[in-house]
């Protein structure tokens with residue numbers, strides 16, 4: 072039996088269209104949702120991400136403010152810009168594109184963003200809300216994984232969920248979100264013993280390891296739901312996920328491809344967060 076391929080492009084397009092309708096409602100009330108995107112330095116991949124975020128804003132009807140700062144920008148200058156945007160009533164969301172140059176302390180920068188404008192969901196305040204089951208602005212990629220599962224008609228409640236990876240940006244928040252959906256969650260990492268056996272017990276696997284084809288067909292049970300967060304560039308220039316897609320799709324019930332699975336969801340969820348930030352600020 073071949074798995075249902077979860078179409079992240081299609082689902083992300085639906086979410087962007089929903090965001091577009093919501094943005095139009097804000098507009099009708101005389102409100103212009105606005106996202107500030109800050110890029111420090113010339114990292115080519117970051118430039119592409121920032122360009123795509125601006126395009127999505129344009130499509131949805133969110134005004135985007137773009138700050139493209141030189142590699143030499145000091146931490147103080149960056150913190151001052153964030154403070155200015157924190158106090159700017161017109162700006163609803165602040166996104167600092169990571170990674171930052173080495174001389175800038177990423178944690179200090181993320182802490183400086185006002186929690187109700189933290190559209191990436193990385194501020195410890197928002198991480199705390201997530202961990203007490205009261206998530207407000209959720210990290211975009213993890214929230215995108217949950218949307219892919221739910222919009223494919225899969226109920227997470229009571230399911231055995233295995234997350235491979237425990238990073239602050241993917242593994243941990245996706246585990247918390249699965250738990251909030253009443254999944255029974257196990258988190259694996261580089262020190263986990265017998266990962267194969269742990270994965271074999273899973274109804275749902277989320278792979279966020281950063282190792283191409285880490286999840287093999289003999290590690291998954293028949294009919295399992297496989298969500299592949301990994302984006303790895305192979306020597307031949309092709310993108311590859313953390314899951315051996317070709318082999319696993321013959322055994323899984325549902326599976327996300329790379330590209331075209333989790334990837335497109337991140338920006339769609341960012342658009343949603345931006346409008347949610349706008350709503351939260353209006354209610355304050």
Ligand code: NDP
Pocket residue numbers: 212235236237238239240241242259260261262263266279280281282300301302303313333334337
């Ligand atoms: P990190 O490198 O921060 O974390 C990787 C995690 O995998 C760590 O927790 C690590 O364990 C664990 N790990 C590493 N090796 C093994 C192993 N042999 N067995 C079990 N666990 C292992 O990566 P990220 O979470 O940032 O990203 C993961 C993947 O997702 C990457 O491919 C990245 O490119 C992709 N990504 C995709 C996004 C999207 O938009 N679709 C967004 C963000 C990331 P330990 O903690 O013990 O070191």
